[in-house]
Amino acid sequence: VSSVEKRIRLHGLRQSTVGHTAVGLWRHPDSQARRYRELDFWLESAQILERGKFDALFIADALGPLEVYQGRVDAALRDGVQTPTDDPLLVISAMAAVTRHLGFAVTVSSTYEQPYQFARKMTTLDHLSEGRIGWNIVTSALDSAARNLGLDQQIPHDERYKIADEFMEVVYKLWEGSWEDDAVVGDVQAGVLIDPVRVHPIEHDGAYFRVPGIALSEPSLQRTPVLYQAGTSTAGKAFAARHAEGVFLSTYRPEMARRMVSDVRELARGMGREPESLKFITMATVIVAATEAEARAKHADYAAYASLEGSLARFSALMQIDLSQLDPDVPLEYVETEGIRGVVERFTRLDSSRRWTPRDIADFVGVSGGGPLIVGSPPQVADELERWMEEADIDGFNICDPVPPATFADFVQYVVPELQRRGRVWTDYEGNTLRESLLAPGHVRVSADHPAAAFRRLPSPAR
Amino acid sequence: VKRDRLIFSAFTGLGLPNHGPGLWWHPDARPIDHTNLEGWMALAHRLEQARFDMVFFGDSVGAPDVYRGSTEQALIDAIGIPSGDPSVLMSALASVTSELGLTFTSSTLQEHPFNFARKLSTLDHLSNGRIGWNIVTGYAASAARNFGLAELPAHDQRYHEADEYMEVVYKLWEESWEDGAVLRDARRRMYADPGRVHPIDHEGKYFRVAGPHLPEPSPQRTPVLFQAGSSEVGRSFAAHHAEAVFLIARGPAGAATLVGDVRARARGFGRHDGDLFFLQGIWFVIGDSEADARRREAELIEWVSAEGVLADLSGKLGVDLGDVDLDKPVDELRVRGVQGIVDSLRDAGEAQQGTFRDLTSRLLGARVVGAPEQIADRLTTWAEAGIDGFNVMDTPGHGAFDDFAQHLAPVLQRRGLMQREYRAGTLREKLFGSEPQLPARHPARRHRRPAAPILEDGKDSAVSAGGRVA
Numbered sequence: 029v030s031s032v033e034k035r036i037r038l039h040g041l042r043q044s045t046v047g048h049t050a051v052g053l054w055r056h057p058d059s060q061a062r063r064y065r066e067l068d069f070w071l072e073s074a075q076i077l078e079r080g081k082f083d084a085l086f087i088a089d090a091l092g093p094l095e096v097y098q099g100r101v102d103a104a105l106r107d108g109v110q111t112p113t114d115d116p117l118l119v120i121s122a123m124a125a126v127t128r129h130l131g132f133a134v135t136v137s138s139t140y141e142q143p144y145q146f147a148r149k150m151t152t153l154d155h156l157s158e159g160r161i162g163w164n165i166v167t168s169a170l171d172s173a174a175r176n177l178g179l180d181q182q183i184p185h186d187e188r189y190k191i192a193d194e195f196m197e198v199v200y201k202l203w204e205g206s207w208e209d210d211a212v213v214g215d216v217q218a219g220v221l222i223d224p225v226r227v228h229p230i231e232h233d234g235a236y237f238r239v240p241g242i243a244l245s246e247p248s249l250q251r252t253p254v255l256y257q258a259g260t261s262t263a264g265k266a267f268a269a270r271h272a273e274g275v276f277l278s279t280y281r282p283e284m285a286r287r288m289v290s291d292v293r294e295l296a297r298g299m300g301r302e303p304e305s306l307k308f309i310t311m312a313t314v315i316v317a318a319t320e321a322e323a324r325a326k327h328a329d330y331a332a333y334a335s336l337e338g339s340l341a342r343f344s345a346l347m348q349i350d351l352s353q354l355d356p357d358v359p360l361e362y363v364e365t366e367g368i369r370g371v372v373e374r375f376t377r378l379d380s381s382r383r384w385t386p387r388d389i390a391d392f393v394g395v396s397g398g399g400p401l402i403v404g405s406p407p408q409v410a411d412e413l414e415r416w417m418e419e420a421d422i423d424g425f426n427i428c429d430p431v432p433p434a435t436f437a438d439f440v441q442y443v444v445p446e447l448q449r450r451g452r453v454w455t456d457y458e459g460n461t462l463r464e465s466l467l468a469p470g471h472v473r474v475s476a477d478h479p480a481a482a483f484r485r486l487p488s489p490a491r
Numbered sequence: 492v493k494r495d496r497l498i499f500s501a502f503t504g505l506g507l508p509n510h511g512p513g514l515w516w517h518p519d520a521r522p523i524d525h526t527n528l529e530g531w532m533a534l535a536h537r538l539e540q541a542r543f544d545m546v547f548f549g550d551s552v553g554a555p556d557v558y559r560g561s562t563e564q565a566l567i568d569a570i571g572i573p574s575g576d577p578s579v580l581m582s583a584l585a586s587v588t589s590e591l592g593l594t595f596t597s598s599t600l601q602e603h604p605f606n607f608a609r610k611l612s613t614l615d616h617l618s619n620g621r622i623g624w625n626i627v628t629g630y631a632a633s634a635a636r637n638f639g640l641a642e643l644p645a646h647d648q649r650y651h652e653a654d655e656y657m658e659v660v661y662k663l664w665e666e667s668w669e670d671g672a673v674l675r676d677a678r679r680r681m682y683a684d685p686g687r688v689h690p691i692d693h694e695g696k697y698f699r700v701a702g703p704h705l706p707e708p709s710p711q712r713t714p715v716l717f718q719a720g721s722s723e724v725g726r727s728f729a730a731h732h733a734e735a736v737f738l739i740a741r742g743p744a745g746a747a748t749l750v751g752d753v754r755a756r757a758r759g760f761g762r763h764d765g766d767l768f769f770l771q772g773i774w775f776v777i778g779d780s781e782a783d784a785r786r787r788e789a790e791l792i793e794w795v796s797a798e799g800v801l802a803d804l805s806g807k808l809g810v811d812l813g814d815v816d817l818d819k820p821v822d823e824l825r826v827r828g829v830q831g832i833v834d835s836l837r838d839a840g841e842a843q844q845g846t847f848r849d850l851t852s853r854l855l856g857a858r859v860v861g862a863p864e865q866i867a868d869r870l871t872t873w874a875e876a877g878i879d880g881f882n883v884m885d886t887p888g889h890g891a892f893d894d895f896a897q898h899l900a901p902v903l904q905r906r907g908l909m910q911r912e913y914r915a916g917t918l919r920e921k922l923f924g925s926e927p928q929l930p931a932r933h934p935a936r937r938h939r940r941p942a943a944p945i946l947e948d949g950k951d952s953a954v955s956a957g958g959r960v961a
Binding site: 044046047052054055062065066067071091092093100101102105106107108111112113114115117118119120121122124125126140141142144145148149151152153155156157158175212216219220221222223224227237238239240241242244245246248335 | 505507513516525526527528529531532552553554556561562563566567568569571572573574575576578579580581582583585586587601602603606609610612613614616617618633636637638639673675677680681682683684685688699700701703705706707709796
């Protein structure tokens with residue numbers, strides 16, 4: 029399939045915090061970032077995205093305060109950089125109630141959840157949203173999160189992925205293998221709601237988890253939520269290739285993205301999965317207005333509010349490297365960390381075009397958050413998005429909202445109609461569930477070549 | 492304690508109605524589809540219209556599997572299964588109501604306190620301070636096993652662990668962020684003042700949590716705390732922590748004993764009588780007349796699944812009642828684990844004759860049967876025994892709440908027993924007529940810090956928030 033024919037998939041990117049991708053912009057008069065605790069703020073945002081026929085709202089999360097920079101949380105607190113942060117899962121049912129098609133891809137760390145109750149929460153949300161739930165699987169890169177959850181420090185990087193693999197096995201068994209499709213019989217005459225013969229204990233007994241029981245919830249439309257992953261390290265790529273249906277990229281140059289895409293697709297092929305069934309969504313910040321000049325002025329206005337220190341605090345935590353300890357003007361070298369290795373690589377050995385100092389990084393990510401920053405008129409933005417689709421061989425974008433919700437609203441007002449005119453995005457939803465939006469109409473459950481499908485059961489013979 | 496009115500809460504769960512196995516098949520039960528969002532939102536809206544103080548979601552994270560050693564009967568009668576997680580439903584209910592309290596059950600076994608505290612703060616933000624938490628320690632071994640434990644921890648140990656769990660969440664909710672820590676001052680580029688946000692550095696026997704709390708403080712900080720323990724250690728826990736004690740006494744006399752005991756313990760902890768109230772679980776069968784109500788009751792009881800009642804009870808007692816012969820006369824019955832209940836029913840004169848099958852409907856919790864005026868009289872009797880309000884069960888189904896609203900609420904309101912309008916403010920203010928946050932004598936407040944000195948404009952605070960790095 030040539031990328032020219034691909035429909036551009038659009039997700040909106042948010043976190044339930046004040047300063048997410050663009051740090052310091054909460055001070056801009058148009059920013060409503062401070063309303064992150066308000067239900068109405070989320071409902072309005074969801075409605076904006078659905079108006080633009082976005083596939084999903086993608087909600088990031090971080091389970092610990094950002095305290096690598098200067099060894100303390102101060103810089104993060106001053107700009108509200110992911111600290112404070114609320115739980116992303118709990119606002120979804122309310123957003124589902126005011127939308128019909130928008131999906132919700134929510135970040136939850138497998139490192140700090142119990143698979144049994146986590147599976148139940150996702151099933152509950154998939155019920156309530158009628159099949160619109162996705163899960164962005166993370167393994168948690170923050171030492172500060174580990175310390176809050178009873179560990180002295182981070183579980184080593186590669187072991188986190190081993191735990192995550194077993195976690196996936198447990199939840200697959202609960203979602204796919206515990207209840208047969210026709211277990212709920214609802215026989216009033218016999219007084220039998222559920223046929224016990226068709227509900228099976230999963231009897232999982234592994235190295236990290238022991239879960240013997242049956243799933244507590246009856247199956248939801250999608251059963252397994254749509255699975256997203258963003259790992260870029262070697263272990264992370266293998267994990268994505270095995271489990272992910274959507275892969276979230278956050279690099280700033282198409283050729284760097286393209287390498288990731290082809291690596292992960294190749295790995296997926298090796299695992300017996302159809303490589304094109306994995307959809308790659310890259311983070312992008314779009315500042316658009318009716319004309320290029322207006323867009324440039326808007327960007328300059330936003331950039332004036334960017335916080336250098338806050339940005340360094342954010343990237344220090346992502347890399348688990350205290351950038352305050354480094355000379356701001358000496359280029360960074362690659363080092364092994366227990367943080368997000370892909371982020372470190374991106375600013376060191378992956379980028380052959382230039383060398384990055386801490387100051388460069390902070391300037392660059394101030395508005396963009398580390399992904400491409402696209403500023404221009406609607407046709408210019410559409411051109412650039414199409415170039416990315418082509419050159420990176422991706423499937424769509426995770427659109428950032430540096431001045432929430434104005435940036436989302438601008439995108440929907442200016443860019444979506446232009447892309448629709450070009451036939452690059454759809455003019456209406458073609459399915460009902462999130463998996464149908466991401467993959468294809470009618471594709472409600474995981475594909476047969478996905479590892480979750482291996483846990484499906486054949487129906488028991490009728491009693 | 493003199494209250495100006497009684498409290499009415501709607502007691503349900505995110506599954507099929509759970510308090511009367513088999514009953515929800517009855518045509519009057521009108522259970523909503525528990526997987527359907529609109530159904531729950533419409534229910535919450537109706538509860539608010541009817542001026543219920545709150546909705547209360549029970550929950551258990553294990554399927555009952557003690558009866559005959561399997562989940563078979565639980566599945567047939569939908570007892571505790573299928574069930575969903577109530578926490579994820581709350582924001583949708585908050586979005587269609589503005590006054591209704593939103594209380595749900597979560598076990599201290601099921602979630603790490605750091606994560607859990609964040610979830611409750613999030614919900615308290617989203618609902619503008621309308622969240623209550625029913626603290627349970629999890630009685631089902633089936634739940635414990637699914638959380639990686641070989642067996643359920645011993646009863647008293649669960650409470651010790653729960654005590655430490657409370658200490659952790661109190662520190663996160665009350666101590667970590669000072670009042671005034673959130674400045675949202677764009678000019679000074681200071682969303683929050685680092686000098687006023689503190690790690691908690693909790694190191695205990697069961698938990699180690701560094702902090703700080705990730706969410707900024709919510710309107711109530713600590714949600715309104717409910718608890719339902721009736722054992723020795725459970726009562727002590729309730730007296731210490733609970734603001735509302737949920738009980739299912741068989742009658743006013745039994746309730747009075749428990750209320751008196753817990754109140755005495757609470758006083759011993761330095762708490763005031765007005766700091767906690769008692770909520771009795773109850774099931775109403777309302778008729779046009781007493782005879783009509785009795786007729787409806789008899790008709791309903793025919794739908795009870797006796798096996799389901801045993802399966803439910805087996806799970807709660809941890810004793811397999813699978814070999815109880817339902818058709819044997821009660822007088823001849825000797826059952827390990829349930830003999831105390833049988834004896835108490837017999838002593839109460841309710842089961843002099845008949846079989847265990849006849850008796851099962853008596854095990855569905857306290858029920859008040861009659862015409863509305865009669866029911867109101869009976870509630871007054873409960874109130875005289877020290878009960879402050881009622882958790883109205885969804886028995887036979889969610890239709891029970893509509894029947895209550897239509898037939899009983901007007902009578903109760905006319906007599907001044909039920910609110911006609913909501914009091915302003917958070918759930919805590921509505922229920923207690925108090926401040927939005929816990930009173931200073933509650934143990935959670937021991938963890939509150941004195942506020943740091945106010946800073947001069949433009950100066951950074953002297954104290955670093957990190958604390959771990961010099």
